[in-house]
Amino acid sequence: MRPTPARILRRRVTDLDVVADPAADSDARLRHFTSVMPLWTAQEMASLTEGPAVMDPSEADQITESCLLLRHLAHDEESLVRGPLDRTRQHWIGTSPHELAPSRQPALERARFIEPGRDPIPPSTKPFHLGLFTSTARRDGPSMWRMYLDQGSSLHPLPWYTWELRVTDPAAEVLDIRSAGAWADFVGRYPLVHSGSVFPDWRRVAEDYAGVHMTLRAIVATQGFRFPVGDGLAAAPYWDLESVLWLRWHFSGLRLVEITPPHGPE
Template identity: 30%
Template sequence: MDNVEAKADAMLRSPLGCGFLLAAEASGLPPEEIASQLICLYLSAYASRDVGVWQPDYQRIRVEILRQGQRHRDLAISILEQPAAADWFGPLDPTKQVVVLRNQQAPSLTSFVAPNSPLSNWERYAEKSENGIYTSTLVNRVASIFVGLDLPIGDIGIGHEPPYKCWLLKAEQSVRVFEIDGAQAWHELCVRYPAVGSSTHNTPDFSMDEGRIVPDWGAVANDWDAVHLSLGGLLTADQVRVQSESGWTYHWSWDIEQTLWLRWVFSGVEPLPDHEPQASPLEGLFHPLFVSRAGIY
């Protein structure tokens, strides 16, 4: 998506995008500060937590956040017009990828396990691969994985204990990266490499509709080295249903900006200083969660 207004409208279709705008408005910060590297990651993290699908009364929260978010289109445009927001929608910088592994062992070619087909039931449900490596983009010691661990968000912190050992992975600029910059891009990935969504788990939008398709990661790996969910992609694709003749898709559970590496294509692995938990720069503004402050509960 190249047009600022189109990006703003896409944010308004996503509960997470609307949650981001509601949190941004409540913060009282100017657009240029909202768009800054650290603040935008924390705002998106709080929004991701607010619209988590497993919280009590999720459906009512989702509807209310979407309703309230519609009045903030002008704010969305003013944020997206900031120079700092220019790279929210990609492309990936493959030379600045940080990884934090639960086993705290340095990643390597010998330990790397590529995604394969057929998918497990969990992969059909969660829309993620059990294999491969997940990284986040590191800029000035700031990365979405660090924010996700510090808050924490979803299941990102499960199995991790501070201090967090992390490594910088470097790949060539020529790597083949499928960019998820919105709900339509996620739908395209699923349509091009389809697998049937899990029938043994409740569908993530709780509709129980048949016909949900998810990516077959083994098939994706035949054509691509990585799949990157940009920050803009997260804010516009999360929990947005897209329907076509091929089926329907509903992106969820990725929680933060991140890249799934389907192949070992790294030319360098560099240990970084351990990440120590950090306090949120927005602490005090968002406790309790914004949805509680907004009277949605």
């Protein structure tokens, strides 16, 4: 018998709570989260279910609320778990030739920042080749994106350039997605129907918000699940770790905080 979506989510919470010891430090907890959640891929979800994993968002939030790891993390880093976004600790890491650093130069190019415009955007719950993604640095350590890179990946070769991007413009409104209910409301508010699924219409989102912040609590509750919205079923999101998709450039200063060199000759 195939597990229900609720059982799948409870198993996820159990996997996360392996490192829920109150004595563990926040670094260990965040690294554990970063090692667990990327394993919940579309392929893994498909292998567990015969069809789409559809949940009521309130049920997903109720199960997620039982996650001890999230509770402990919220004590140390509430902005990562529930928001609001800490605008002074946003990091972007250049790892390989990128739209904003095409020659792997240690500088971001604002002129290459792509804002949503009139051209159609391929339907996606996490669009790439658009805007800019940042992740919040811990008060005494790296961002979760850096923790993910530390696990090793041939897709992200060294050197890595870590940039701090400060957001001090009060007009830069950021939407914090704090739960499955908030994600369903977001997709329902900005629906883009494609091939029977409902995606966020990022062009419309950009008219109201400078960025969208996906918190850890929302990631646990939503990753791989589809939720009923007004126009059908929301497509399943896969964000893996805390991050912000910036749809407009509102950075008041850029500061190179670290260069991680290659281990040998490039």
